[in-house]
Amino acid sequence: MxxxxxxxxxxxxxxxxxxxxxxxxxxxxxxxxxxxxxxxxxxxxxxxxxxxxxxxxxxxxxxxYAMVLQDTWVFRGTIFDNIAYGKPDATMEEVVAVAKAAHIHPFIMRLPQGYQTVISEDGGNISKGQKQLLTIARAMLYDAxxxxxxxxxxxxxxxxxxxxxxxxxxxxxxxxxxxxxxxxxxxxxxxxxxxxxxxxxxxxxxxxxxxxxxxxxxxxxxxxxx
Ligand SMILES: Nc1ncnc2c1ncn2[C@@H]1O[C@H](COP(=O)(O)OP(=O)(O)OP(=O)(O)O)[C@@H](O)[C@H]1O
Ligand SMILES: [Mg+2]
Structure with a gap:
C-alpha cells in the first residue's frame, strides 16, 4: 500500500x-x-x-457540504430537476435565481423547452462549461x-x-x-x-x-x- x-x-x-x-x-x-x-x-x-x-x-x-467536483455530473432529467437536485422542494423562482447567479439562465432560456429541457446522462447536449455552471447553480441552491x-x-x-x-x-x-x-x-x-x-x-x-x-x-x- x-x-x-x-x-x-x-x-x-x-x-x-x-x-x-x-x-x-x-x-x-x-x-x-x-x-x-x-x-x-x-x-x-x-x-x-x-x-x-x-x-x-x-x-x-x-x-x-455543497460540492462542485472536478468531474461534474448531471443525470437524465430536466434542467430544473438537475439544478434542484439537493433541494427537491425548490420553487421555480429559487431555481431561476441561482441559474441567474451562475450565469446559466440566458443559455437555458434559449433552449426550446427552457427549464423543462431534458438533458441526457452524459450531458451530451450541453457543453462542459455549461455543465459546470449548472453544477454551480445546484450547489448555490443547496445551502450548506x-x-x-x-x-x-x-x-x-x-x-x-x-x-x-x-x-x-x-x-x-x-x-x-x-x-x-x-x-x-x-x-x-x-x-x-x-x-x-x-x-x-x-x-x-x-x-x-x-x-x-x-x-x-x-x-x-x-x-x-x-
Ligand atoms: N483510488 C486511488 N487508488 C490509488 N491511488 C490513487 C487513487 N486516487 C489517487 N491516487 C494517486 O494519488 C495521487 C494523488 O492523486 P490526486 O487525485 O489526489 O491528485 P490531484 O492533486 O487531485 O491531481 P489533479 O490536479 O490532476 O486533479 C496520484 O499519484 C494518484 O495516482
Ligand atoms: Mg484532482
Whole structure:
C-alpha cells in the first residue's frame, strides 16, 4: 500500500477559505476525498466541529457540504430537476435565481423547452462549461455551511471561464470553503493556502507570505504568468 498524503496538520475556522494547490497528481483531490470519507485516514483524524468524521455517517457528512467536483455530473432529467437536485422542494423562482447567479439562465432560456429541457446522462447536449455552471447553480441552491470546489481543468473559452469564476466567488460567500485551484489567480485572497507536492504539504501560508518565501508556490505562480 502506498501512502498518498503524509503529515498534514491544519485547522479551518468557520467562514474561512482554504485553498489547496499543487501540480497534477499531488494529492489535492485525495484531501477532498478524505474530508468526505470516500476513504478514511490511516493515521490521525479529521474532525468537523470537534467530531471525528469516522463517528459520522457518510450520508450526514456529505450532506454538510455543497460540492462542485472536478468531474461534474448531471443525470437524465430536466434542467430544473438537475439544478434542484439537493433541494427537491425548490420553487421555480429559487431555481431561476441561482441559474441567474451562475450565469446559466440566458443559455437555458434559449433552449426550446427552457427549464423543462431534458438533458441526457452524459450531458451530451450541453457543453462542459455549461455543465459546470449548472453544477454551480445546484450547489448555490443547496445551502450548506461548507463548500468543496474542485476546479475543473477542462478547457472552456475565456468568457465562460470568467463567468465560472464569478459564479464560484458568489457561491463561496459566507461558507467555510475548501477550494482546489489550478489557476492560482483565483485563490490569492485565501485565508490559508496549502501547497502540495507529491503527497507532502511542502508549504502553507497566505499568498503574500508564500510569494515572499520565493519557494515552491512562488515558482508555481511565476510559471503561470510567464
Ligand atoms: N483510488 C486511488 N487508488 C490509488 N491511488 C490513487 C487513487 N486516487 C489517487 N491516487 C494517486 O494519488 C495521487 C494523488 O492523486 P490526486 O487525485 O489526489 O491528485 P490531484 O492533486 O487531485 O491531481 P489533479 O490536479 O490532476 O486533479 C496520484 O499519484 C494518484 O495516482
Ligand atoms: Mg484532482
Amino acid at each position: 502506498k501512502t498518498i498524503i503524509h503529515d498534514l496538520t491544519m485547522k479551518a475556522d468557520a467562514g474561512r477559505l482554504i485553498a489547496i494547490v499543487g501540480p497534477t497528481g499531488a494529492g489535492k483531490t485525495t484531501i477532498i476525498n478524505l474530508l468526505m470519507r470516500f476513504y478514511d485516514v490511516n493515521d490521525g483524524a479529521i474532525r468537523v466541529d470537534g467530531t471525528d468524521v469516522r463517528d459520522c455517517t457518510r450520508k450526514s457528512l456529505r450532506s454538510a 455551511r461548507m463548500l468543496i470546489l474542485d476546479e475543473a481543468t477542462s478547457n472552456v473559452d475565456t468568457s465562460t471561464e470568467r463567468e465560472i469564476q464569478h459564479a464560484m466567488r458568489k457561491l463561496m460567500e459566507g461558507k467555510t470553503c475548501f477550494v482546489i485551484a489550478h489557476r492560482l489567480s483565483t485563490i490569492q485572497h485565501a485565508d490559508l493556502i496549502l501547497v502540495l507536492n507529491e503527497g507532502d504539504v511542502v508549504e502553507q501560508g497566505t499568498h503574500t507570505s508564500l510569494m515572499a518565501k520565493k519557494g515552491f508556490y512562488y515558482r508555481l505562480y511565476r510559471s503561470q504568468f510567464e
